[in-house]
Structures are given as C-alpha cells and as structure tokens.
Amino acid sequence: MKKLFLLLLMAVATTTFAQNQINLQSGNFDFLKDQSVVNVQLKLENATYQEKNLTEAQYLEGRKGEIMLKKGEAVWQNWTSQWEKFKTSEYLEYFLKGINGKSKKVVFNNDTKAKYTLIIDSKWIYAGWYGGMIGSQEAKLTADLTFVETDNPEKVVMKLKADKIGGKQMNKEFSWEYGRIAAAYEVTGKKLGKEIKDALK
Secondary structure, eight states, rough: OOHHHHHHHHHHHHHHHTTTEEEEEEEOGGGGOOSEEEEEEEOOTEEEEEEEEHHHHHHHHHHHHHHHHHTTTHHHHHHHHHHIIIIIIIHHHHHHHHHHHHHHSSSESSSSOOEEEEEEEEEEEEEEEGGGGGGGGGGGGEEEEEEEEEEEEEEEEEEEEEEEEEEEEETTTTTTTHHHHHHHHHHHHHHHHHHHHHHHH
C-alpha cells in the first residue's frame, strides 16, 4: 500500500512538473546553428477551450450570453472585433515578441523567406479570468511546436510540446481573455527562445 501511494505521488509530481514548460518530443536544435531567420505559422483551427474542451463556436456562444447580459450589444460587438484581431495577428505578434527577446542568434518572423518554418498548432486554451483588485487567473496554452522544412512541410526536423504555459500580466488588454491568451503566447515564445539560446551557445 505504501509503495502504491509513493508511485501515485511520483506520477502526480511528474505530471505537474511537466506542465508550464516546453517538453521535447523529437529532434534537437542543431539545425538552427547555421540559420539566421525562421518563418513562423500560427494555427488555431484545432484548438479547444476551457476545462470542458469547448469548440470556439461553443465558447463564443457562452461569452456572447454573458457579455450581452452584463454589458450590452455595443461591448459585445467590440469584443468580437478584438477577438478576431487577436486571432488574426496579435497572438502571433506576442509570440514573436517573446521568442525574439530571448533567442538572440535566430530571428523568428512570419511570412519571411527561410529554410525552416515553426508551426504553432494551438491545441488547448484556457482563458483565465480577471478580478481587478481581488486578483486574476492567467490564461494557459497547450500547443504543438513543430519545426519543418519550409519547402517540404512533411519533413519534420524537431517537435516540442508547450504544456499549459501560463501567461503573466504583461499587456494592457489583460482584463479581457484575448489579452490574457496573448500573454500565454508571449510566455511560450520566451520559454522556447531561452531554450534555443541555451542550445546554441
């Protein structure tokens, strides 16, 4: 019984330890040693939301009801506009800000000519919440981070997994979920950039 308890404790500790970090699945960073720039692509079509693994449509339906009830049509229209803006450009911009602030030797950019492309395939997003003076819950992001040859995307050179990376309160939109989610992308970029910097010393 004691051994079983210890095994269970170790399993829980290992699972917890694996979260909020980037875990290597295959490959290494050697392919980046002679590269100065890497293309980046963000995918959101495979993402689910919140603890219930809602589709985006289900999540938006719930948020529409909440915002319309508490704040009205005008606020909802602005919210949906910002949601689309962040999906289209801001999440990627925050990721790039994070990774480029740390990686140093390699510059990451979108729509750039490069031998390799990093695909950020977002799998799970927890939006967190904002409580003002009483505190906030950060957003969390789980995503597959896959480096492929740009001209031959089937050729995977490295795979990593960002596991429930928490975003810190670092942008002016943090009170809305798209701002909190953007922070999670930025922290994910920072963590990956640091690993690249350490690997290419």
